[in-house]
Amino acid sequence: MRNRALRIVSGLGGVVAILAITPSVGFAQDYVPTAQDYLNNIWVFIAGVLVFFMQAGFALVEAGMTRAKNVVNIFAKNMTDAVVGILAFFATGWAFAFGDSGGWFIGTSNFFLQDLDLAAIPEGGLSPGTSFFFQAVFAATAVTIASGAMAERTKFWSYVIFSAVMCAFIYPVIVHWTWGGGLIADIDINGAVFSDFAGSGIVHMTGGIAAFMGALFLGPRIGRYAADGSPRAIPGHNIPFAILGVFILWVGWFGFNPGSELLADEFVSGIAINTMLAACAAGLFTAITITLVSGKPDLAMIGNGVLAGLVAITAPCGAVTPMMSVVIGGIAGVLVVFAVLFFDKVKIDDPVGAISVHGICGFWGLISVGLFATYDDAFLGREDAGLFYGGGIDQLLVQLLMAAIILVWVLVCTGILFGVLKATIGLRVTAEEEIEGLDVLEHGLQGYAADMAHTS
Amino acid sequence: MRNRALRIVSGLGGVVAILAITPSVGFAQDYVPTAQDYLNNIWVFIAGVLVFFMQAGFALVEAGMTRAKNVVNIFAKNMTDAVVGILAFFATGWAFAFGDSGGWFIGTSNFFLQDLDLAAIPEGGLSPGTSFFFQAVFAATAVTIASGAMAERTKFWSYVIFSAVMCAFIYPVIVHWTWGGGLIADIDINGAVFSDFAGSGIVHMTGGIAAFMGALFLGPRIGRYAADGSPRAIPGHNIPFAILGVFILWVGWFGFNPGSELLADEFVSGIAINTMLAACAAGLFTAITITLVSGKPDLAMIGNGVLAGLVAITAPCGAVTPMMSVVIGGIAGVLVVFAVLFFDKVKIDDPVGAISVHGICGFWGLISVGLFATYDDAFLGREDAGLFYGGGIDQLLVQLLMAAIILVWVLVCTGILFGVLKATIGLRVTAEEEIEGLDVLEHGLQGYAADMAHTS
Amino acid sequence: MRNRALRIVSGLGGVVAILAITPSVGFAQDYVPTAQDYLNNIWVFIAGVLVFFMQAGFALVEAGMTRAKNVVNIFAKNMTDAVVGILAFFATGWAFAFGDSGGWFIGTSNFFLQDLDLAAIPEGGLSPGTSFFFQAVFAATAVTIASGAMAERTKFWSYVIFSAVMCAFIYPVIVHWTWGGGLIADIDINGAVFSDFAGSGIVHMTGGIAAFMGALFLGPRIGRYAADGSPRAIPGHNIPFAILGVFILWVGWFGFNPGSELLADEFVSGIAINTMLAACAAGLFTAITITLVSGKPDLAMIGNGVLAGLVAITAPCGAVTPMMSVVIGGIAGVLVVFAVLFFDKVKIDDPVGAISVHGICGFWGLISVGLFATYDDAFLGREDAGLFYGGGIDQLLVQLLMAAIILVWVLVCTGILFGVLKATIGLRVTAEEEIEGLDVLEHGLQGYAADMAHTS
Amino acid sequence: MKLVTAVIKPFKLDDVKDALKAIGVAGITVEEVRGFGRQGGHTETYRGAEYKIDFVPKVSLGIVVADESVDGVVDAIVAAAATGKIGDGKIWVTDVERLVRIRTGEEGTDAI
Amino acid sequence: MKLVTAVIKPFKLDDVKDALKAIGVAGITVEEVRGFGRQGGHTETYRGAEYKIDFVPKVSLGIVVADESVDGVVDAIVAAAATGKIGDGKIWVTDVERLVRIRTGEEGTDAI
Amino acid sequence: MKLVTAVIKPFKLDDVKDALKAIGVAGITVEEVRGFGRQGGHTETYRGAEYKIDFVPKVSLGIVVADESVDGVVDAIVAAAATGKIGDGKIWVTDVERLVRIRTGEEGTDAI
Numbered sequence A, B, C: 001m002r003n004r005a006l007r008i009v010s011g012l013g014g015v016v017a018i019l020a021i022t023p024s025v026g027f028a029q030d031y032v033p034t035a036q037d038y039l040n041n042i043w044v045f046i047a048g049v050l051v052f053f054m055q056a057g058f059a060l061v062e063a064g065m066t067r068a069k070n071v072v073n074i075f076a077k078n079m080t081d082a083v084v085g086i087l088a089f090f091a092t093g094w095a096f097a098f099g100d101s102g103g104w105f106i107g108t109s110n111f112f113l114q115d116l117d118l119a120a121i122p123e124g125g126l127s128p129g130t131s132f133f134f135q136a137v138f139a140a141t142a143v144t145i146a147s148g149a150m151a152e153r154t155k156f157w158s159y160v161i162f163s164a165v166m167c168a169f170i171y172p173v174i175v176h177w178t179w180g181g182g183l184i185a186d187i188d189i190n191g192a193v194f195s196d197f198a199g200s201g202i203v204h205m206t207g208g209i210a211a212f213m214g215a216l217f218l219g220p221r222i223g224r225y226a227a228d229g230s231p232r233a234i235p236g237h238n239i240p241f242a243i244l245g246v247f248i249l250w251v252g253w254f255g256f257n258p259g260s261e262l263l264a265d266e267f268v269s270g271i272a273i274n275t276m277l278a279a280c281a282a283g284l285f286t287a288i289t290i291t292l293v294s295g296k297p298d299l300a301m302i303g304n305g306v307l308a309g310l311v312a313i314t315a316p317c318g319a320v321t322p323m324m325s326v327v328i329g330g331i332a333g334v335l336v337v338f339a340v341l342f343f344d345k346v347k348i349d350d351p352v353g354a355i356s357v358h359g360i361c362g363f364w365g366l367i368s369v370g371l372f373a374t375y376d377d378a379f380l381g382r383e384d385a386g387l388f389y390g391g392g393i394d395q396l397l398v399q400l401l402m403a404a405i406i407l408v409w410v411l412v413c414t415g416i417l418f419g420v421l422k423a424t425i426g427l428r429v430t431a432e433e434e435i436e437g438l439d440v441l442e443h444g445l446q447g448y449a450a451d452m453a454h455t456s
Numbered sequence D, E, F: 001m002k003l004v005t006a007v008i009k010p011f012k013l014d015d016v017k018d019a020l021k022a023i024g025v026a027g028i029t030v031e032e033v034r035g036f037g038r039q040g041g042h043t044e045t046y047r048g049a050e051y052k053i054d055f056v057p058k059v060s061l062g063i064v065v066a067d068e069s070v071d072g073v074v075d076a077i078v079a080a081a082a083t084g085k086i087g088d089g090k091i092w093v094t095d096v097e098r099l100v101r102i103r104t105g106e107e108g109t110d111a112i
């Protein structure tokens, strides 16, 4: 038992002294962790908190880029991603992703964290508790990406179901195939193995593809396209929210990428620098590109640009130089502009650009490893794996193969899911509800109630 | 003295190398701390920063759930809780809470941090500096809870005085009785001793009771009840603010609970997981409950729900399993809905639900330890203390006794305080001021000035 | 190479175990860092993340204190400070500041981080990677300060150029002269050497002077002064944004000052306490002062006050007692009010008070070291250097000399820069654009588009 | 038909609405407006500099009614909106030559 | 000249504007308003307590036209704004005795 | 009595208000409106897609005055609001049959 006497201040100038001799959460364990072990776990936990903070960022970006009449619904969807998504990952997600698996497909143990000693820190590694916390907030991120593309027209309860299935099954299976050691982890082309350090593909491309399918099944918002089929902008109602959201997401990314080192080592700050520079380069190149395309530095697009850079560097951040991070980010910043224009043209209505930012630039990040990798990020298992560093095309092929597998899996799963939802309880609100706004009809609430209406 | 030469970059690739040989803040000390000691202190400090961030969350939740005409006053009150509250805790709060005490009642040394070596890190513990920082931000949290219940009708300067007294005296005494080793810490029922890991009772119930008294002494806002006495909703003017606030509070809670371990050990992430799951379960169950009650998933109520789960798990987070955290949170999520409805009916006008969230669910969290405790959280001093784990009712009795003591103390103290304020400078603004809004009349400012009014 | 096998979960209950044997980002190194070394670097990195978060705070404060019609432009400027500023610091800033220098003036190596082993952690110090990250976010802070004073009338692309030059050259040179070991670091008056622990002068005064020059070259906003020359207030459009920004900046300052210890040692929390208390005291004294001056507790001014206290304590936070921190902060809180009134009177239109907060109170913080320093903050190299602690006036003189050098340098550089911009592409938007608002004309975007305008 | 325009204090809106409902008024169009008048404004200071809040928030109601209903409507508004304090507001009546219900195309009093 | 005032559903604004442009209307002044009428509102609950959203968002258009154009304008609005659903709104016409273009000081129909 | 309605550029509001005060106007009711007219709007692009900002922000003033004061009021507004640039706005005058001060029940010019 832990010594309570030491928990209670003995009165010596308020010094709180505690000795943690035995477990309080979790059962006993053999290995006695070192200060470095504790540091590793505390650091990754803190990184996880930064990642969780991204939930607020996603909510703000989505809310800011859409209309006031739907703002309550948008925050409700994002709150759902955290609340339902994390519960789903707790129930089955973690088990499917990291549970023991006979074969390549799926894990089948530790549902609801059963039979896990959360406090057992292995030598030089993370305790199951730390791992679960970090993985759970990642899952919440993966699902919330789709929310933006489905904004302003999705039935709330249908979205809740999507969110649950995504975190309970679709995403965890991909994690099992990669970080969990399944299907994709087994690919080996002349020694080249997959590398997706923090999840450009596993997390963002997955979310982006789900976003695409959501937007596809829903169809564009009323008024988004003119009679002649030309796209008409529906400007967001609160740009400050959107950009505040971008800043918060950027902050969160300093947990997302550096935290994925899963250790408190000498490489953390280098990973952070790559993350920072890619975001900056992307923002700058988006500003230049959109100014050339439409004449003005459209801040909403620049916001997309910064996020595009962050998404792209998520895979290569541990394997490339700062200079190449600028290149990768810069390309993402150009890419995202044309991607947004493209999806607009083909009538995929994505109010916040989630497909372009997370889907397209997630893909770009994944293959950029095959082009620019020079350091061993502990996935690659070798130096100079990138094509431009003499590594040949093997790595590029593995990355492409990986992207293809993720694409197929998410297309099929979300296709079935959205199809079933559409056929049963329905995916889209009525035209009347969409025109009046979802807030009052779905939630009985106005986002911005006027004082007027309720005094006396 | 510390070697300045090392402070200034010698030019070797910009490597900043420093050796801290002797103290800079605080005086000399004997024990030479280990890396683990430093880790403990840095971690708890960072947790304290997260807790401080909660101030922004409280301000946003309160502002979002009230009217635009009072938004300046609401941010002013929350800023006061930080500014005045922390100064008051510095002046006398810490001394009363953690100063040496002859007996059970109150500490009487170290006013204004006098005679404390802030930098003295004891073996396996926290320095007075780290402890003070962490405790000070807790104090600011305790006082700011009441702000929400007193919103839209309280005189600013009266609130300032309340805020000061709360942090200078009322709250510190409770801390002294518990974490400080006084009255409540001395209770022992067949070996069962109090357990309030991070303060469901000490911090939140305390704040909730003060909130109740504030709302009681103030009376309901004009227009809150119809002529026939039936409650009329006064919807908040900015739901996005409210939910952003909930997200920020949630983030802060990852400092509040895990930081209360007061060590960087293997239990931190488990505590965080319990915190996260309880919040999720509460949010989900509130969504379901309010939908059954009023037909729609009211996001403002769901926001309360998430906070209710966080408050409830604050006491048991170190002693229960993840599964039981879901149960505790889920119950809190249901409880908070009916608590809000109840206080509405009895004409206690609590604009943000502070009494229900912090008072009622703080109480629930406190007794839930007596029901579900299975691990030793270093307060309990034993395993399986909970009723449902064969620990008998002793623990439950201690927790109930503790709750009763807190209830009486806060009722009496705040009763006297609000009574005196009401009898002297007055507690409530004039009806005219309340109708016009507090912002312009109390602060000379509009929350949202129109561009119109000030161009040319 | 790093062991991939350990990267991929072997299935043992999802425990992710990793051993980082060799570098992934950066090349090999000789010294094997200890747990304490890793802790130092992780801590300073996390502090850097908090500092980066300040970008959001600056954006919110500026946006909240200005008009809705310019809110997009304001967020665009602040995003630019991060995006362009950090890229500029990466390109040349770091090299000028910390590169090898033959003499006192400027560094000339490691442009674009060339020839730096980012991962090389020296004994008891920070790796170049950690140092760069921390210094880069500081640079972004220094430049963003000026944004507020130049709000609502500056051409976007001119601001972009200012932002780049500031981070690429003007600020880095000052850093080289001080933390970099140049001109100012070489000053020695009877053993008294400069001390600017976290940059009241180096960062904030620099930013404040640039802000002054910007406001001077731009001239006041249309309508800011009545025909008779009397100042007319232009109230901010969103006080909640402004105060949320203040809270975020306050949080960030817990990275800014404690992080500047550049070590995870026993002094971190003391530095944080000084920072916290100075902010509180400043907020309180500003509230009292402005109430005496204008009759009401003007929250916008109180927000300035809190920031004034934070700026002032930034230099002395490592050298003074908590009590003296209250004094230093309190004085700053009074100072800022009269500074704002003064600049108003002399027709320097500073919409957010950046000159008063960062310039004046940065100067105050710098000289306060000469008055109140009692501990050795590792710059001073001695105890009791302050005038009031028997240290004589030597320290005061050094601080004054330092301030004078910074003043001259920034006045000259920004004078030339703004002069050139004004003479070429122009610094200020047209009167018509200023009246209509910069958002639509510069960015093609409204900050708050009405739903109305885009349905059907 | 006539258009009755009433400028009242915002917190009186619910009372006035209920009063009008009570006498059978079927429709009202409401706007948030700012009023300048005898009530005057405040002179406040923002960050030390003075500014006048000349315009106080008001609510304006527009009600189209049949000629014979005008007096009743005006009286009802006065009764419900009056506080006796300066700034209670104004009511004015203008002539409406034609009224159309968009949904049906009905004209005149049928459209009210 | 006449002032044509039309209260319509917000999402119809673009259609109505285009319809009026089509028939040569040179100017419109638009306001966001709240309407109370047959359409009624919702009774919602906020944190468990009931409240009525009596007023639904509408948009009001004010158009000054020459007498002879009134019918055309009214018809155009009805055609563009009608959905057949309750709440489509109203149009009313009042007489304008004088119109001035501020820029030029022009009066009467020249000022339209 | 007459109701003078003026639609002006927002930044001219203070000047117009002061000008009206100067000639003894006791009360004004102001609204933020959006204007469509010769001034035209902007075609902007948002995230790559075009949209028209057809309506530019304007401010509308409503002033009820005695018949004899109309010309003075109109002239004062024109003088204060004119910039000579397109988009300065319009002023129109309609007849008011009845005016009531809610506070006192006073009618007619006494109520102004």
Ligand SMILES: Nc1ncnc2c1ncn2[C@@H]1O[C@H](COP(=O)(O)OP(=O)(O)O)[C@@H](O)[C@H]1O
Pocket: D007, D034, D035, D036, D037, D038, D039, D040, D056, D058, D085, D086, D087, D088, D089, D090, F026, F027, F028, F029, F030, F062, F063, F064, F065, F101, F102, F103, F112
């Ligand atoms: N001549 C007027 N024309 C238009 N609106 C007016 C006029 N006079 C007053 N108002 C409106 O009525 C409101 C109340 O008028 P005010 O003179 O302040 O109080 P009271 O009506 O009690 O004398 C004003 O705020 C303004 O909106």
Ligand SMILES: Nc1ncnc2c1ncn2[C@@H]1O[C@H](COP(=O)(O)OP(=O)(O)O)[C@@H](O)[C@H]1O
Pocket: D026, D027, D028, D029, D030, D062, D063, D064, D065, D101, D102, D103, D112, E007, E034, E035, E036, E037, E038, E039, E040, E056, E058, E085, E086, E087, E088, E089, E090
């Ligand atoms: N008598 C009236 N006076 C002024 N505005 C009215 C009147 N009747 C209706 N309105 C406006 O017209 C809108 C639509 O009217 P409503 O009765 O709801 O539907 P409909 O016009 O189809 O019968 C209302 O919301 C209100 O803004």
Ligand SMILES: Nc1ncnc2c1ncn2[C@@H]1O[C@H](COP(=O)(O)OP(=O)(O)O)[C@@H](O)[C@H]1O
Pocket: E026, E027, E028, E029, E030, E062, E063, E064, E065, E101, E102, E103, E112, F007, F034, F035, F036, F037, F038, F039, F040, F056, F058, F085, F086, F087, F088, F089, F090
């Ligand atoms: N026929 C009209 N009816 C109502 N409002 C009008 C009319 N014509 C113009 N306006 C209003 O006057 C404003 C200015 O008119 P505009 O034609 O743009 O410039 P100008 O009045 O200088 O010719 C418009 O934005 C609109 O609000």
